[in-house]
Amino acid sequence: MSTRRATISDVAREAGVAASTASVVFSGKTAVSQATREKVLAAAERLGYTGPDPRAASLRRGRSGIVGVVFDERLGVAFLDPVTRLMMDGLSEAVSPIGAGLLLLRTAAGEAEATTPEGPTLTTAPIDAAVLVGYSGRLRESLATVVARGIPVVVIEGDAGEGIPRILLDNREAQAQAAEHLRRLGHETVSIVTLPLDKQRRRGWIASDAEISIDVTRDRLQGARDVYPDAPVYAAAASSIDEGYAAGRVLFADPNRRPTAVIAQSDLLAAGVIRAAEDAGLRVPDDVSITGFDGVVVDGLAPYQLTTLVQASTEKGRAAGEAIAAMLQGRDPASIRFTCTFRDGNTTGPAPR
Amino acid sequence: MSTRRATISDVAREAGVAASTASVVFSGKTAVSQATREKVLAAAERLGYTGPDPRAASLRRGRSGIVGVVFDERLGVAFLDPVTRLMMDGLSEAVSPIGAGLLLLRTAAGEAEATTPEGPTLTTAPIDAAVLVGYSGRLRESLATVVARGIPVVVIEGDAGEGIPRILLDNREAQAQAAEHLRRLGHETVSIVTLPLDKQRRRGWIASDAEISIDVTRDRLQGARDVYPDAPVYAAAASSIDEGYAAGRVLFADPNRRPTAVIAQSDLLAAGVIRAAEDAGLRVPDDVSITGFDGVVVDGLAPYQLTTLVQASTEKGRAAGEAIAAMLQGRDPASIRFTCTFRDGNTTGPAPR
DNA sequence: TTGTAGGCGTTATCAC
């Protein structure tokens, strides 16, 4: 491009005032006479000055106005989950009043990292605070990095160290409610379809609950186990309708060993299980009852209203944002544990006899 | 917290070297003797120095390593669209080699803005470049803002001014292909279900094509019109299965005026139309043929393989990212127009007689 | 209300 961009001193000189005065015109921190303001604005206009350089301003202020959101998955994958989308929505809303934007970050690439060209990392990003999303492994490293940098951080649904605010869910208790509901309806043969167990995301029956390294999965399973200690468990490889469908196919394959109820750990999974039930010639909820978890709107599930646990997805994001805002103001917010609400839809009914 | 964080000069002093030398140890720009490197690293360790402050570094370098991605919708809404998700995936991949991260931004709030406390805006965000996503109104203002700031920008599927690289699709030609396919199959009574017409997102039959202010919608409709000039058009309020279902209900309501084929402007809409057809007792493709657009994987559509136009969603993002990278290196990349590929699935067949 | 001075933490440049 032509020449160097105009700076605030250029504008000040052009307007015949001191740089600090011009600065004040833009920041509005101090009163300025109408005349001066106009002179400065006019000069800026002439020079094509569009306001303070954010880089310089953020160095000076010690704030960049950016909050990093760290995922442990590819973006396309993370946003597949409606709960994540809603959470981001709430988060973006909550940080907006403090003038912050959201920077998408991924967990460090681990060993492979060394060879990788470069990459926007937790260590090099100009963030004022960070939100860690998720429940597993590499996020721990990220947490350590952030903490070392002395950056305020909030963890959503994961374990964290001392004094780090967390946004949690009563997964176990909530799931137990749904199970209890089924028990009251007389169901005795119940199967469980879980979210992924770990990063490997293996699909299939699981032999021991011990293999589970993802908190959410473990907690929800425990809730179901509180009521049905011996229910067989099938793990899905992701939270999606297709995965639920695949699991459902397996569950309903043998007519002699069909469950009368299925506890799915997410609404998407539940939707897939419902479809598999239909394909197997079973009516929902007459022949088989199905519960979900999350309380999101499942696109295309139309006639059904899932019996599920409604979690405050958007609220979770908002709470995280508010915690961030608080920390940025020097306060230290407490962790929050959200409570899910049981919603009785039309996908559960009395056990068939 | 305790005291002020350590700076690179603190580290240098502690290590007994010059600040510039310490800097080089971290940046790796110049060779440093093994001994010096170790001294510096040890000092850093002792002082709890975790690397250069990104704010200062970006001021000095004139680069922040951040690319803004501007949406004209709430995040939760934008990411509802699988094409957008894939695009983001490609984009994040493409900017990663240049060490950039993605900052999520929304178009300015318009008039309401004045009263709003603050807000992370295009004007104040420390971005090196911007990607504008979408096809409509307020993005124009955003474009103006960015251009005024002299920031490189790429527009995805929207019109832009002179010399601004765009990532486009052959929407019209592609849609015409699908229509042509139907015509060859003998279909004469065809209805069209469109994406939203404008920001109002009104749902319903439309009288005149002139009301359309969103490019994608208009272009795809034109493609359909090239083959079926008089096909009735029903506008959906969003690109979703549920909206497609709603539209389908209306299309198939009157048994005497049922179309034998439906051209849906997105795969999600098509999936909804299929479901509505099934509900109306119609078999796909025996009684009614349905085409989509996008070529994304629709979760839960299982037995069907949509006849659709496959667009390179991820590629679009990647291309945008590469264009950004090029601009940041002083080159000026050309606009790119992607070509959709027609895919013949099992949702279209000969017109029933 | 306006101006002066100094520094935020880093890094590019150039001399040694």
Added chain:
DNA sequence: GTGATAACGCCTACAA
């Protein structure tokens, strides 16, 4: 291979 110096562009005391 290492060090001194000078910006990068802005903002905030403080003084006038």
